[in-house]
Amino acid sequence: MPHTVPAYPAPELDVSQWFNAEAAPTLASLRGRVVLLHAFQMLCPACVRLATPQAQQVHEQFGRRGVAVLGLHTVFEHHEAMQPVSLEAYIFENRLSFPIGVDRPDGQGGLPMTMRAYGMQGTPTLVLVDRQGRLRQHAFGHVQDLALGVAIGTLLAEPAED
Known part of the structure; x- marks a missing residue:
């Protein structure tokens, strides 16, 4: 289940x-919308089986209702197997239609830049950013659909401006 974190500006991707x-897309350009950031790897079983299909479902069901879904392919292991050309095939084969970015490598084989900035522990990781661009929830591991729906609904019910 996503855990609530003290609201502070979400780091840019x-x-x-x-x-x-x-x-x-940038978080700044998405102000006024709730942002679901889905961090994943193509070789992560929980990502492939649960979290990525869930992100696609949220995109389809809430995309026109004020929620922007962004994927973040964050590679911290098996670097050679998870190149952008492989990701492009993965996106096509899984019919993913939300924007997906490749997390910038640190250049030394360590944690990618956005993963590090958010303090992610691994994949899948789900992050919710409110309409003001503040980090509100952060979860490592798969989040159950009902819990995610409640979290998104709560953020959508908040006023767009403070």
Whole structure:
């Protein structure tokens, strides 16, 4: 279940490449919308089986209702197997239609930049950002659909401006 964190400005995403996006989305450009950030790896079983399909479902059901879903392919292991060309095939095969960014590598084989900025422990990780761009919830592991729906609904019910 996502846990509530003290509200503070969410770090901007540090992405080297985007898929399914005409222009690179930023958290600043998405102010006024709730943002679901779905961090995953193609070789993570829980991501493939549960979290990525859930992110697609949220995109389809809430995308026109004030929720922006962003995928973040954050590679911290098996670097050679998870190149952007493989990710492009994964996106196509799984019919993913939300924007997906490639987390910028740190250049030393360590944790990618956005993963590090958010203090992620692994994948899947789900982050919710409110309409003001503040980090509100952070969860490592799969979040049950009902708990995620309640969390999204709560953020959508809040006023767009403080």
